[in-house]
Amino acid sequence: MLRPGGTLHFVEHGLAPDESVARWQRRLEPVQKRLFGGCHLTRRIVHLVEGAGFTVRELESFYEEGTPRPMGAMSLGVAAA
Numbered sequence: 001m002l003r004p005g006g007t008l009h010f011v012e013h014g015l016a017p018d019e020s021v022a023r024w025q026r027r028l029e030p031v032q033k034r035l036f037g038g039c040h041l042t043r044r045i046v047h048l049v050e051g052a053g054f055t056v057r058e059l060e061s062f063y064e065e066g067t068p069r070p071m072g073a074m075s076l077g078v079a080a081a
Contacts, residue, residue: 006080008049008081009077012075013073013074014040015043015044015073021073022042025041026041028071029041046075054080055079055081056077056078056079057077058077058078060077061073
């Protein structure tokens, strides 16, 4: 819950911006979901945030260091209602 004019700061892993990595994510997701409690590799984080009624104001996409790329595609951002 945000107060009027508040901002949502988020960091989440999801679908990679690079198609070659995204292909691997789609292949690995069924196993990932079973092994890691329903965790999805292919969620489109920005679409989910916007679909919840927010406007994304800042966004950085990157791969988490030390993590295999299919599991480490990250979105870091700020959104407002």
